Amino acid sequence: MSQPKINIKNVLKIAGNVLFYTVIVFLLLFSISNLSVKSNKDIANVLGRGFLPVISDSMEGNNSDSFDKGALVFVRLLSADDKENLNVGDVVTFYDLNLVALNTHRIVHITPSYVVTQGDKAAAISPYVIGGDNSGVQYEIVTYDNIKAIRTGDIGGLGRAISYLQTPVGFAIFVILPVVLLLAYQGYVLTKTLLAVNKEKIEAQHAVDKDQLLEAEKDRIRKELLEELKKEQSKE
Numbered sequence: 001m002s003q004p005k006i007n008i009k010n011v012l013k014i015a016g017n018v019l020f021y022t023v024i025v026f027l028l029l030f031s032i033s034n035l036s037v038k039s040n041k042d043i044a045n046v047l048g049r050g051f052l053p054v055i056s057d058s059m060e061g062n063n064s065d066s067f068d069k070g071a072l073v074f075v076r077l078l079s080a081d082d083k084e085n086l087n088v089g090d091v092v093t094f095y096d097l098n099l100v101a102l103n104t105h106r107i108v109h110i111t112p113s114y115v116v117t118q119g120d121k122a123a124a125i126s127p128y129v130i131g132g133d134n135s136g137v138q139y140e141i142v143t144y145d146n147i148k149a150i151r152t153g154d155i156g157g158l159g160r161a162i163s164y165l166q167t168p169v170g171f172a173i174f175v176i177l178p179v180v181l182l183l184a185y186q187g188y189v190l191t192k193t194l195l196a197v198n199k200e201k202i203e204a205q206h207a208v209d210k211d212q213l214l215e216a217e218k219d220r221i222r223k224e225l226l227e228e229l230k231k232e233q234s235k236e
Contacts, residue, residue: 048077049152053072060120091106
């Protein structure tokens with residue numbers, strides 16, 4: 001039994017449509033997530049799931065959830081109840097009053113009123129000691145109000161690209177422009193399809209009209225022949 005031939009044109013058309021709508025959905029979600037960012041204390045998110053680029057190397061380390069500079073970290077925004085259930089070892093995003101920006105570090109100590117966080121890179125050199133002498137040790141004391149989210153995953157290297165996308169120029173070039181071009185292309189395809197359909201309808205109507213004209217012409221000739229026959233018979 002012969003195998004059915006694959007229509008390459010249809011396959012490419014389907015793949016193109018899938019790619020188009022995938023890009024549209026990604027750009028839409030990216031745009032919606034960034035609408036939630038009203039200040040440097042906010043995390044871009046959709047329904048409580050967010051992301052932020054890593055701009056420092058403070059979390060470089062050997063832990064399974066350590067990450068390098070330039071990574072894209074995925075987080076889940078925390079409610080007040082969630083913050084009560086944080087544990088030592090959790091990696092959290094918080095508003096750093098010293099940096100005046102969002103920061104992401106590991107919790108190394110918890111108290112009823114605040115938590116102590118430290119980057120994995122600093123911990124490898126000089127770990128924070130509970131109740132000990134921590135002079136010269138790099139760590140942050142963070143109140144619960146300033147804790148924003150908990151890490152759920154990361155993708156290395158993607159943070160730099162997202163950082164650029166979040167700038168006005170990057171957003172215009174890689175978000176707005178592709179959407180406009182994709183919509184323009186889809187508009188062209190739609191217009192071309194509509195013109196083709198209209199052409200088929202016109203040709204079909206023309207064929208019907210032509211057949212009708214032929215039938216009318218045949219009827220006319222038939223009537224003329226009958227008239228001629230009647231005249232010939234009347235002469236006889």
